[in-house]
Amino acid sequence: MAPKKGRLPLLFFPSSGEVISEPLGVVLIFASWNFPIALSLDPLIGAISAGNTAVLKPSELAPACSSFLADTIPHYLDCRAIKVVSGGADVGDRLLQQKWDKIFFTGSPRVGRIVMSAAARHLTPVTLELGGKCPTILDTLSSPSEIKIAVKRIVGAKWGPCSGQACISTDYVLVERKFAPTLIDLLKLTIKNFYGDEPRNSKNMCKIINKHHFERLRNLIEEPAVAASIVHGGSLHEKEQFIEPSILLDPPLDAEIMTEEIFGPLLPIITLNNIRESVEFINSRPKPLVIYAFTKDESFKRQLVLETSSGGVTFNDTMVQFLCDDLPFGGVGQSGFGRYHGKYSFETFSHEKAIMTRGFFPEIEPRYPPWNRFKLRFIRHAYEFDYFGLLLLLLGLKK
Structure with a gap:
């Protein structure tokens, strides 16, 4: 203050x-x-x-x-x-x-x-x-143990606090095509470890907030082309307003699940030939609230920071940036504006509010007309804190 x-x-x-x-x-x-x-x-x-x-x-x-x-x-x-x-x-x-x-x-x-x-x-x-569709990029340059930690953090953020009903939740994962089967197996195993064989009975998963949002999510995955991409989960329990953790592999990019914020326990995996293509993929869509990237490649980190636009970027973790009060939180473009x-x-x-106070003396006469070359040079040197140039001008050594 x-x-x-x-x-x-x-x-x-x-x-x-x-x-x-x-x-x-x-x-x-x-x-x-x-x-x-x-x-x-x-x-x-x-x-x-x-x-x-x-x-x-x-x-x-x-x-x-x-x-x-x-x-x-x-x-x-x-x-x-x-x-x-x-x-x-x-x-x-x-x-x-x-x-x-x-x-x-x-x-x-x-x-x-x-x-x-x-x-x-x-x-x-x-x-x-x-909010917006927050992507998570999973690079495969890390060691197997680091990949497992990355998957745990993705699962914990996507299904943990509120079943994906958060503006900073992972909306979809970008990964190289050759690594997708391994990633899906790790996701399934981690979901089982966190929520058991029947997530519906787990006390660590929450329900969908109301019937309207349950129906909205149902419509997302019941579209035939999207339903065909489900590789895990997909079961819905209307009476309880519960949707099982669900993984989708390469759903149609023009489907609503890939054009609208999901805000639920559905996780699309989008495969790429090379993980660097994720920059172009993200830039082809509205600016997200946050980009998550798991990578040890410093040049790739710089590329993501410099060549994409988002409310923020978090490397090698998810959602934790929201808890750091020394970092501003806010969006850009369609994900919002302003920060707090x-x-x-x-x-x-x-x-x-800017406050400026001046005295009456000395009066700087060169600010007033008629102007000439000397006055204009004087103003420039004084404005730029060019003491040496100002001294030379006053001594007549600089024209």
């Missing part, structure tokens, strides 16, 4: 410059249902720390957590400055009709467009944390 000093050109001597952070005002925060506590409190902490007042709208798809936040927050925080508003989509629409100084939204690109359109009516700045976490949350909910 301390002012930041700015270095000003010699041309404006004597002067001082600083940048101060001030609150934006009254902010509106829309939280998502898949991590309803964290995705509510994380941006709220940033808004409060920056000095704003805030309205929090938790997701109605997580009613127990929404009620908990609505009941608990007023007991510990100033209810005149921070309010929790519960309700469905109609309440969200009514909130969007109001004028806000900032809107922070976590959710799908479809609803993100609605939020952005509503904000545009009042020229309200927005931060959109959306740690000090970046403070910056997201602040306006950085």
